[in-house]
Amino acid sequence: MCGIVGLLLKTPTLHASLGELMVPMLVGMGDRGPDSAGLAVFTEQLPIGELKYSLYSGRQVCDWAVLLATAQAELSDQATLQDNGNHAILTAQIAPDVFKPWLVQRYPQLHLLSAGRTLDLYKDTGGPAAVAQRYQFETLKGTHLVGHTRMATESAVTPAHAHPFTAGEDFCLVHNGSLSNPHAIRRKLEPQGIHFETDNDTEAACRFLEWRMSQGDDLKTALEKGFEELDGFYTFLMGTANQLALVRDAFACKPALVAETDDYVAIASEFRALAHLPDIDQAQLFEPAPEEIYVWNV
Amino acid sequence: MERLTLDATVSKPLSFDLRQTSLRQVNQFLHRELTAGQTVQIAHPDGAHSLAVGLTVPAEVNVEGHVGYYAAGMNQQARVTIRGNAGPGVAENMMSGRVHVTGFASVSAGASAHGGRLIIDGDAGLRCGISLKGADIVVGGSVGSFSAFMAQAGRLVICGDAGDALGDSLYEAVIYIRGEAKSLGADAQFEEMRDRDYEALHELLSEADLTHDPRSFRRIASAKQLYHWNANAQQDY
Numbered sequence: 155m156c157g158i159v160g161l162l163l164k165t166p167t168l169h170a171s172l173g174e175l176m177v178p179m180l181v182g183m184g185d186r187g188p189d190s191a192g193l194a195v196f197t198e199q200l201p202i203g204e205l206k207y208s209l210y211s212g213r214q215v216c217d218w219a220v221l222l223a224t225a226q227a228e229l230s231d232q233a234t235l236q237d238n239g240n241h242a243i244l245t246a247q248i249a250p251d252v253f254k255p256w257l258v259q260r261y262p263q264l265h266l267l268s269a270g271r272t273l274d275l276y277k278d279t280g281g282p283a284a285v286a287q288r289y290q291f292e293t294l295k296g297t298h299l300v301g302h303t304r305m306a307t308e309s310a311v312t313p314a315h316a317h318p319f320t321a322g323e324d325f326c327l328v329h330n331g332s333l334s335n336p337h338a339i340r341r342k343l344e345p346q347g348i349h350f351e352t353d354n355d356t357e358a359a360c361r362f363l364e365w366r367m368s369q370g371d372d373l374k375t376a377l378e379k380g381f382e383e384l385d386g387f388y389t390f391l392m393g394t395a396n397q398l399a400l401v402r403d404a405f406a407c408k409p410a411l412v413a414e415t416d417d418y419v420a421i422a423s424e425f426r427a428l429a430h431l432p433d434i435d436q437a438q439l440f441e442p443a444p445e446e447i448y449v450w451n452v
Numbered sequence: 453m454e455r456l457t458l459d460a461t462v463s464k465p466l467s468f469d470l471r472q473t474s475l476r477q478v479n480q481f482l483h484r485e486l487t488a489g490q491t492v493q494i495a496h497p498d499g500a501h502s503l504a505v506g507l508t509v510p511a512e513v514n515v516e517g518h519v520g521y522y523a524a525g526m527n528q529q530a531r532v533t534i535r536g537n538a539g540p541g542v543a544e545n546m547m548s549g550r551v552h553v554t555g556f557a558s559v560s561a562g563a564s565a566h567g568g569r570l571i572i573d574g575d576a577g578l579r580c581g582i583s584l585k586g587a588d589i590v591v592g593g594s595v596g597s598f599s600a601f602m603a604q605a606g607r608l609v610i611c612g613d614a615g616d617a618l619g620d621s622l623y624e625a626v627i628y629i630r631g632e633a634k635s636l637g638a639d640a641q642f643e644e645m646r647d648r649d650y651e652a653l654h655e656l657l658s659e660a661d662l663t664h665d666p667r668s669f670r671r672i673a674s675a676k677q678l679y680h681w682n683a684n685a686q687q688d689y
Binding site: 425 | 498499500518519520521537539540555556558559577578596597598
């Protein structure tokens with residue numbers, strides 16, 4: 155069992171309250187996922203060429219000031235860094251194919267959580283209330299987000315196995331359910347040069363969909379291919395730079411509920427996570443149908 | 453834990469607010485203190501799980517808002533009204549009484565219910581009435597796929613449409629549908645409507661305050677081809 159939450163704010167004046175509105179949603183799904191929590195927040199887009207890299211040092215202490223100085227000396231003197239405990243976001247005009255090998259060489263102990271022009275990513279072990287407090291989720295601002303509370307059923311409880319998973323740039327996915335053919339998907343993708351970081355089933359779905367989009371599919375076409383190739387139970391919630399997307403497997407084994415008002419679209423595994431939202435009594439509520447693709451644009 | 457008791461002289465409906473009183477306290481009151489004929493109002497369920505489960509007396513429980521998993525499960529005799537939507541497994545394994553959801557119900561509504569009546573004004577999700585064992589379910593809207601799967605006894609009335617595999621592997625339960633089923637399940641078949649079907653439908657629809665003409669429904673029941681093993685079928689059902 156796991157919990158998923160998503161929030162897309164239609165009203166720009168609410169963007170400053172994104173984190174504040176979301177924290178009770180994530181905490182509300184704590185019973186469904188007490189062992190890890192994670193969040194992908196989509197913020198204002200950086201200019202073309204600039205990218206944000208979300209970094210995670212796990213239990214080790216990283217001297218982020220030294221990392222920034224090294225990055226400025228070796229990659230881009232314009233690089234900036236915002237650190238938050240064992241997470242940091244490095245922003246710079248550095249292409250991923252330059253940054254990733256550099257990181258592996260200079261800081262092999264660090265984990266690259268995400269890359270993109272809009273996406274910041276946090277994930278860690280612990281209950282959602284503790285993780286939200288650790289990284290001050292209530293202060294986060296942005297247009298939309300994707301969050302997850304994990305109850306591990308098929309692979310280890312580590313920050314790397316926590317959701318959201320990312321692939322490529324500005325794409326992330328959270329999953330409630332279990333896939334029965336993640337190894338087959340992996341065997342299909344690895345010969346094409348796609349690298350996996352964990353043995354988690356959700357990572358296979360995330361990399362499959364991103365691979366389809368890198369081959370020219372739009373999100374909808376990639377998801378239709380996903381219906382054919384991904385076997386198992388799933389509610390997937392995905393975020394891109396300007397969209398949230400939601401699908402459920404043909405048997406709708408895992409729950410999902412959508413609440414929509416003039417101000418927001420909120421998605422959660424259960425109503426419990428939505429009950430505190432403003433104007434929820436006036437919201438249009440519905441359960442997404444199986445094998446239907448729901449997409450909301452910022 | 454503070455134990456909630458009721459003054460027997462109180463005649464007005466007793467009210468709980470789930471933002472003030474814990475779910476466990478409310479459920480314990482309903483189990484230990486509720487008496488026949490009493491009316492209880494429950495405000496702000498906010499999607500709570502297992503609310504008003506296991507009631508055993510002919511009392512009235514009105515829930516004002518949306519509930520989570522398994523609301524009013526195992527109900528006996530009580531009349532439970534949920535003014536909102538219900539999560540998975542509403543009225544699961546109900547034995548008797550009546551459960552009414554004014555909004556929509558998620559998956560497995562009325563699963564395995566032995567008796568009583570479940571009325572859902574809106575749509576019901578997948579597997580509505582799965583393994584039904586004698587209860588009647590009236591759905592004002594549509595139902596999802598695999599509804600009435602392996603239903604053994606009882607009746608499922610669908611005023612809207614149904615998803616795939618409606619009535620798969622039915623035993624003696626009967627389905628009445630007003631709209632279209634995307635597909636029928638193995639061994640389910642349309643059958644001729646007879647007088648007793650119209651009478652049953654009239655009664656079930658009236659109880660649910662629905663005014664549809666019983667003549668606008670079709671009957672689905674088991675062809676009973678799965679009752680005995682057929683080696684020649686080559687597993688092709």
